[in-house]
Amino acid sequence: MLAPLMPRSDVEVIWHQLLPQPAYPFPWPFFSFLDAFPESVYLDPPAVAAGNFDPEGEFDLIILAYQVWFLAPSLPMTGFLKSPGARVLRDKRVISVIACRNMWITAHCTLLRELDRLGARLSDNVVLTDNGPLWSTFITTPWWLLSGNQGPLFKVLPRAGVSERDIARAARFGSALADALPRIKAGDPGPFLTGLEAVRVNPLTMLGEHIGHRSFRIWGRLVRLAGRPGQFARKPILLIYAVFLVGAILLVLPVTMTAAAIAARLSRRILQRAKALELPSGSSGERLPRYDPE
Numbered sequence: 001m002l003a004p005l006m007p008r009s010d011v012e013v014i015w016h017q018l019l020p021q022p023a024y025p026f027p028w029p030f031f032s033f034l035d036a037f038p039e040s041v042y043l044d045p046p047a048v049a050a051g052n053f054d055p056e057g058e059f060d061l062i063i064l065a066y067q068v069w070f071l072a073p074s075l076p077m078t079g080f081l082k083s084p085g086a087r088v089l090r091d092k093r094v095i096s097v098i099a100c101r102n103m104w105i106t107a108h109c110t111l112l113r114e115l116d117r118l119g120a121r122l123s124d125n126v127v128l129t130d131n132g133p134l135w136s137t138f139i140t141t142p143w144w145l146l147s148g149n150q151g152p153l154f155k156v157l158p159r160a161g162v163s164e165r166d167i168a169r170a171a172r173f174g175s176a177l178a179d180a181l182p183r184i185k186a187g188d189p190g191p192f193l194t195g196l197e198a199v200r201v202n203p204l205t206m207l208g209e210h211i212g213h214r215s216f217r218i219w220g221r222l223v224r225l226a227g228r229p230g231q232f233a234r235k236p237i238l239l240i241y242a243v244f245l246v247g248a249i250l251l252v253l254p255v256t257m258t259a260a261a262i263a264a265r266l267s268r269r270i271l272q273r274a275k276a277l278e279l280p281s282g283s284s285g286e287r288l289p290r291y292d293p294e
């Protein structure tokens with residue numbers, strides 16, 4: 001995404017990789033993966049290493065790139081947002097960049113609340129998701145995370161994750177930012193990335209996320225009552241929840257998706273809500289011929 005900005009002598013980019021301490025494993029052992037869910041949902045931050053930037057420094061733009069874990073910002077990002085270094089965000093313009101399977105709306109709403117708390121302003125939101133069919137990503141993503149094998153699986157299920165093509169195409173955002181530099185320098189609040197298909201809300205996943213988030217909160221509270229992260233006492237509840245979750249994905253999700261599909265056709269309100277969630281950058285593509293002429 002930032003490749004078009006890097007060679008410019010008039011732009012200084014400071015990179016900071018969020019390093020949780022201790023690091024999360026990859027591939028994930030089964031219980032470590034499940035064990036991360038209560039703290040993800042309850043925004044219970046891990047320690048993260050301090051940044052190589054001055055939290056009191058002046059920055060024209062801050063780009064927060066994160067993955068979604070259990071419908072919440074991933075724990076390394078939560079760790080940063082709750083750390084003293086997050087005061088760098090005060091009064092700054094922020095572009096969020098999400099990479100995930102395809103359920104990011106709840107995490108985005110959480111991030112908006114955190115930015116509000118920290119006194120930052122969202123200029124743009126860019127979302128990169130797995131393009132595979134929804135049903136197949138429920139198999140390929142956990143398989144990848146738990147085994148390290150990104151696929152394609154059994155020669156039929158597409159490779160998990162954001163595609164190389166979509167990653168390469170993210171250069172369009174950097175090119176648009178480069179052209180927007182005079183506006184950025186002048187203090188324009190943005191958005192800077194409209195017309196580039198930065199984000200598309202699938203109204204069908206909205207209901208699934210709502211139900212999933214509620215269930216994560218209920219079960220997450222139970223697990224947290226049982227013990228601290230990593231403690232053996234959490235394992236039986238996590239195991240029961242894993243069985244419940246697989247059942248819910250197999251049974252509840254198809255039913256809610258069908259209901260949501262019908263509701264989305266019928267309800268203007270749902271479609272309006274989906275459009276509102278695409279703001280500020282939006283899903284339209286009128287500037288693609290200029291920035292992504294492929």
Ligand SMILES: Cc1cc2nc3c(=O)[nH]c(=O)nc-3n(C[C@H](O)[C@H](O)[C@H](O)COP(=O)(O)O)c2cc1C
Pocket residue numbers: 033036067068069070071072099100101102103104141145161162
């Ligand atoms: C613990 C964990 C929980 C996850 N939960 C979600 C989720 O709720 N929604 C989603 O769309 N993707 C979810 N994912 C998939 C990640 O967003 C996925 O790892 C990301 O797209 C890949 O980025 P990476 O290669 O930088 O890890 C989860 C991944 C992990 C490790």
